[in-house]
Structure formats: C-alpha cells, structure tokens
Amino acid sequence: DTAVSQTPKYLVTQMGNDKSIKCEQNLGHDTMYWYKQDSKKFLKIMFSYNNKELIINETVPNRFSPKSPDKAHLNLHINSLELGDSAVYFCASSSAGGENEQYFGPGTRLTVT
Amino acid sequence: GENVEQHPSTLSVQEGDSAVIKCTYSDSASNYFPWYKQELGKGPQLIIDIRSNVGEKKDQRIAVTLNKTAKHFSLHITETQPEDSAVYFCAASRGGYQKVTFGTGTKLQVIP
Numbered sequence: 001d002t003a004v005s006q007t008p009k010y011l012v013t014q015m016g017n018d019k020s021i022k023c024e025q026n027l028g029h030d031t032m033y034w035y036k037q038d039s040k041k042f043l044k045i046m047f048s049y050n051n052k053e054l055i056i057n058e059t060v061p062n063r064f065s066p067k068s069p070d071k072a073h074l075n076l077h078i079n080s081l082e083l084g085d086s087a088v089y090f091c092a093s094s095s096a097g098g099e100n101e102q103y104f105g106p107g108t109r110l111t112v113t
Numbered sequence: 114g115e116n117v118e119q120h121p122s123t124l125s126v127q128e129g130d131s132a133v134i135k136c137t138y139s140d141s142a143s144n145y146f147p148w149y150k151q152e153l154g155k156g157p158q159l160i161i162d163i164r165s166n167v168g169e170k171k172d173q174r175i176a177v178t179l180n181k182t183a184k185h186f187s188l189h190i191t192e193t194q195p196e197d198s199a200v201y202f203c204a205a206s207r208g209g210y211q212k213v214t215f216g217t218g219t220k221l222q223v224i225p
Contacts (some may be wrong), residue, residue, distance in 0.1 A: 004156075025191030031210070043157070043215040056212050079129055090156050099145040099164075099208035 003103035006091050012028040012111045020077045023091030024097045032074040086112045115140040119216030129221040134219045136203035137185040146186050151200045166220045
C-alpha cells in the first residue's frame, strides 16, 4: 500500500490556467506538508497543516491555496499559473511536526508552457 | 530564520570508498537534524537523523556526527555501493511544529 500518494504525477498546462494537485496519506499522521523542488533540486517548504489547521505558510503567493478536508488529505490549488511555477511539488506527512520523520509522496511534475 | 548550507554539491567516489557530506546551520535553537536520500524520480526518504543531545549516531554503513558548538553536522557513508548513488539532503529543525529547513543537496555518484 502506498503511504503518501499524489495525483497527478505529471501536469502540463498553459500560463493563466488553474490546476489542482491532490495528496492522501494512509499513515494516520496528523501533519501534512507541501514542498516545491525547483530545477536545481532545492527543496523548500510551502505549507504545513496539523489536524486540518494551517500552521506554516512560507511567503507563498496567494495564487497557491492549500485545502485540508480532513487530516488524511491535503490538496493544493494553483490559480493563474506562471512559468516560474514549473517545478516538482511534493506532499509529505509526519506524526507530529518537524522533529519526526517526514514521509514524502512521489511528487507531481508541473510544467507550465 | 534558519539557513542550512551543504557541501559539496556533487561528489564522485569509487565503489568501496567512503563519502562525506558536510552541513552547517545558523539557528542555535535547532535541535533535530535529519538526512534524506532522494533517488531519481522519487520523493526524499529519511536515512538517519540525530538530535542535539547526541554527538554521533551510526546505522550500519551510515553515520552522522553533530558539533553543536560549531553548528555543523556531517554524513559519513562507508563502503559505498552503486545503489548509494542519489541526491542527499541535510536538514535542520527546532522541533515541535517548526519547519524543517533543507540544505541544497549533494549529488553522490558511486562509480563501479
């Protein structure tokens, strides 16, 4: 069974479009994250949720809106996509915050043309 | 905020040799230091971590050392194998629900 799953795996879209990425974890964790990994492999946190509540928002443009319907799901909606949004987006989860192992999903490669 | 620097950015070693990756951090309040391995096309995976009350931790061929005074920590891989080839990330966190800040990554290539 996949611990952290993301859909879709690949997303190719045009500038100005709106898209969503979905994430689900079956580990029973209460904390979930979104990370962005750019072309240089730099991994940067975007958001963190604990029990459906936003606890970290790292100066991400408000075109990005996370939503956590329950503690097993954390989705990412992106409005008005820009070329600079092209990256790999990773969802992750952990049992409690930043001092426990984070389990990463397989990533969603977003390409904006 | 926390800043984590990682060196080298690329590292090539012969199979069987050792590999060392070094990181420094800026926030003296950081107390949790994980290391992640990312294989091509996959998400990062934790390989070892160390907390600030410990100076060294070992797990088979992998060891991590921490010097809190100097604010640096290192990953040591002995008897490297081709399957060790990947990108390795160090990271630091204050713990609790504070964010984990990742280093810039080291691409390790083990040459058979």
